[in-house]
Amino acid sequence: MEKDTKNIILAAAKEVFTKKGFAGARMQEIADQAGINKGLLHYYFKSKNALFNAVFFEIFDAVSPELNDILSAKDTDVLTKIGQFVDRYMEVLLKNPFFISHVVCELNRDPNRLISSMLKGGKIPNPVPFLVQLQQEAQEGKIKETDPFQLMISIVSLCAFPFVGRPVMELILDMETQDFLELMERRKDWIKQFVQDGLRP
Numbered sequence: 001m002e003k004d005t006k007n008i009i010l011a012a013a014k015e016v017f018t019k020k021g022f023a024g025a026r027m028q029e030i031a032d033q034a035g036i037n038k039g040l041l042h043y044y045f046k047s048k049n050a051l052f053n054a055v056f057f058e059i060f061d062a063v064s065p066e067l068n069d070i071l072s073a074k075d076t077d078v079l080t081k082i083g084q085f086v087d088r089y090m091e092v093l094l095k096n097p098f099f100i101s102h103v104v105c106e107l108n109r110d111p112n113r114l115i116s117s118m119l120k121g122g123k124i125p126n127p128v129p130f131l132v133q134l135q136q137e138a139q140e141g142k143i144k145e146t147d148p149f150q151l152m153i154s155i156v157s158l159c160a161f162p163f164v165g166r167p168v169m170e171l172i173l174d175m176e177t178q179d180f181l182e183l184m185e186r187r188k189d190w191i192k193q194f195v196q197d198g199l200r201p
Contacts (some may be wrong), residue, residue, distance in 0.1 A: 005036070005040070005044065006044055008034050008035070008036075009030070009034045009036070009041060009044055009045065009051070010054060010055055010058055011034075012030050012031075012033035012034035012035075013025075013030045013033075013034075013051050013052070013054075013055050014055050014058075014059075014096070015033060016029050016030045016033055017052065017055060017096075017098045017099070018095075018096065018097065018098050020098075021098045021101075021102075022048070022052055022098060022099075022101075022102040022105075025048065027041055027042070027048055027051075030051065052099075052102060053106075053114075053117070055099070056099050056102075056103065057117070059092065059096055059099065060118070063088065063089075063092050064124060064125055066088055067085060067088060067089065067125040068125040068126055070084045070085050070088065071085065071125055071126065071127055071129060071130040072126065072129040072130070077137065077142070078130075078133055078134055078137050078142070078143055078199070079143065079196045079199060079200070081130060081133075082155065082192065082195055082196060082199075083192045083196065085155065086155065086159060086188055086191050086192050086195075087188060087192075089156070089159050089160075090159050090184065090187070090188045090191070093159060093160065093163050093184070094181060094184055094185060097163055097166065097177075097181065097184075100160050100163045100164055101163065101164050101166070104164055127152055130148075130152070131148040131149070131152065134146070134148040134151065135148060141201060142201070143199040143200065143201065144198070144199050144200070144201055146199065151195075151199075154195070155191070155195060158191045158194070158195070159191060162180075162184060162187070163184070166180060
């Protein structure tokens with residue numbers, strides 16, 4: 001019963017965070033969405049920050065092993081892996097557009113706490129097999145020579161940055177949230193083509 005209540009709260013919080021963002025979400029609204037009183041919500045989660053982190057780690061713990069499987073697959077070439085990684089990573093960001101900017105804020109506020117929490121779960125994707133494969137395929141002439149660390153940083157940044165700067169982008173480009181999400185949906189293919197074309201010999 002307790003686990004069911006917690007899952008209901010997490011689902012409600014995820015929905016409210018998605019609509020309102022971290023700053024705009026209210027604990028009372030999350031309690032209403034979950035169909036419980038605010039006192040019960042605070043029994044399970046003492047603060048909005050604690051609730052957000054629980055939602056974040058639920059998402060992170062689910063997707064991280066999938067990203068790790070993509071990066072470490074032995075029978076998949078680099079260009080295919082890049083496509084699979086971008087698709088899955090962008091899928092998560094599109095479904096949860098609220099959390100990447102808050103994670104950045106948490107990293108700025110207290111990076112050690114968030115990183116240590118991620119390490120405790122032991123589910124952080126390991127990029128080493130992918131980085132080694134990049135160098136091997138470059139030596140074999142399958143892709144261009146490139147700095148593997150710069151490439152990995154660039155792929156993640158190309159996916160994540162628009163979500164971090166979303167309020168500014170929506171203002172500058174005169175977009176509603178739905179317009180922004182549709183643009184990001186199209187961006188998946190653009191990123192894949194941009195990176196893959198840059199690596200082809």
